[in-house]
Amino acid sequence: MTEQTDILIRGARLAAELAERGGDHLAAAPVDLRLSGGAIVERTAAGSLVPRVDERVIEADGLVALTGLVDLHTHLREPGFEQSETVLTGTRAAAAGGFTTVFAMANTLPVQDTAGVVEQVQRLGDAAGYATVRPIGAVTEDLAGERLSEIGAMAQSRAGVRVFSDDGKCVHDPLLMRRALEYVRTFDGVIAQHAQDPRLTEGAQMNEGSLSSELGLKGWPAVAEESIIARDVLLAEHTGARLHICHLSTAGSVEVVRWAKARGVQVTAEVTPHHLILTEELVRSYDPRYKVNPPLRREEDVQALRAAVADGVIDIIATDHAPHPVEAKECEWDAAAFGMVGLESALPIALLTLVQTGHASWAELERLLSQKPAEIGRLDGHPAALVPGEPADLVLVDPSGASAFGADRLRGLSVNSPFLGMELPGRVVTTIRRGALTLDDGELVPAEQVAARAAVAGPR
Numbered sequence: 001m002t003e004q005t006d007i008l009i010r011g012a013r014l015a016a017e018l019a020e021r022g023g024d025h026l027a028a029a030p031v032d033l034r035l036s037g038g039a040i041v042e043r044t045a046a047g048s049l050v051p052r053v054d055e056r057v058i059e060a061d062g063l064v065a066l067t068g069l070v071d072l073h074t075h076l077r078e079p080g081f082e083q084s085e086t087v088l089t090g091t092r093a094a095a096a097g098g099f100t101t102v103f104a105m106a107n108t109l110p111v112q113d114t115a116g117v118v119e120q121v122q123r124l125g126d127a128a129g130y131a132t133v134r135p136i137g138a139v140t141e142d143l144a145g146e147r148l149s150e151i152g153a154m155a156q157s158r159a160g161v162r163v164f165s166d167d168g169k170c171v172h173d174p175l176l177m178r179r180a181l182e183y184v185r186t187f188d189g190v191i192a193q194h195a196q197d198p199r200l201t202e203g204a205q206m207n208e209g210s211l212s213s214e215l216g217l218k219g220w221p222a223v224a225e226e227s228i229i230a231r232d233v234l235l236a237e238h239t240g241a242r243l244h245i246c247h248l249s250t251a252g253s254v255e256v257v258r259w260a261k262a263r264g265v266q267v268t269a270e271v272t273p274h275h276l277i278l279t280e281e282l283v284r285s286y287d288p289r290y291k292v293n294p295p296l297r298r299e300e301d302v303q304a305l306r307a308a309v310a311d312g313v314i315d316i317i318a319t320d321h322a323p324h325p326v327e328a329k330e331c332e333w334d335a336a337a338f339g340m341v342g343l344e345s346a347l348p349i350a351l352l353t354l355v356q357t358g359h360a361s362w363a364e365l366e367r368l369l370s371q372k373p374a375e376i377g378r379l380d381g382h383p384a385a386l387v388p389g390e391p392a393d394l395v396l397v398d399p400s401g402a403s404a405f406g407a408d409r410l411r412g413l414s415v416n417s418p419f420l421g422m423e424l425p426g427r428v429v430t431t432i433r434r435g436a437l438t439l440d441d442g443e444l445v446p447a448e449q450v451a452a453r454a455a456v457a458g459p460r
């Protein structure tokens, strides 16, 4: 069944029309949406569109519709680490989480530092069809921090790379950082910095403070993140280039970004779902599921990050989905890998920490998880809103009730989620990419079907 079926969504509430913080998700008037040929073709008051023969009808009463989620920070692990994740399995996790596009981080093997490798990753994404895959290019060759990679060749390649990052490592050399910023400015690219001074964090295992002393684990001071952000916003101002800061984790980082934005520096910032809820106290368990880079911080930091989302200092939520095989996580704390999976839990955690607490409205959530990351990544073909004429990339969410987040909710290869067993609100019910279902009533659409439809639609 490779043909594109038209879809009629009946009675959905649009997140964009739920602009009140703390408001009821049923406050907006329900609408019907008709999707055909990969686009939204009609939008009317609920009850006015009559189903056509062969049209798939989705009853969306009580559900909230958002433009497809976009993750600016996903580790897909292919090529090189296919025991952790592949482009196919990672994009299945994405579809299950409501994402229609993921930006794939460069720390693969070989590293995504040439046109050939980024094109390969994009091709794998196109073929799988569960999500649009936009590769991120490495800033430096082999992520070694010594020479700039082929930034221009990656930008001009078929992959059209616009986001560059050595994530997992910091671009520490200030001259290289300056040159990278100057280079990407010429084609409106952006450097996404993993802000971590390597000298201040040698051997670091958790947040530095009284708890790290108590637990006997080497600490990771907040200043290691904040000092790099301070330097880089000044370099961004000096070069006039766009800078994006990955995974802000401290209250001090928020203050530096706030200061830079007030000066007019072109800086944007992301926070991960886990830094919006988890604290260093969890490290007391020595359970490596809580080992992540940057580390879990203090409750004051969590609250500062939420407030920074509320007041716009933080622009987006990005998952930093970092899958690792069990052997890298079921071991002693010191030996364990840094990272957590996050694609499937991002929306529930954002609902819990931001929407239910009154820090963000549904409309702002759409901005944080879809519109703004697409804008920062200069993503073409992403719907600006759920209106006729726009591409049909969208997600339907059931916000009512809460349920235990079980292993059955994880659809990637790895299971290193810190949220397993937690009671979380919000179920992603349906994900539609380019007018075709990737998640249907909570179930992933079979891979052959998704791939066949993607082949008919062609690369984006």
Ligand SMILES: NC(=O)N[C@@H](CC(=O)O)C(=O)O
Pocket (backbone or CB within 6 Å): 075, 107, 167, 168, 169, 194, 291, 292, 293, 294, 320, 322, 323, 338, 339, 340
């Ligand atoms: N965020 C993480 O904890 N892990 C990331 C990279 C990194 O170490 O930042 C990974 O690739 O595993």
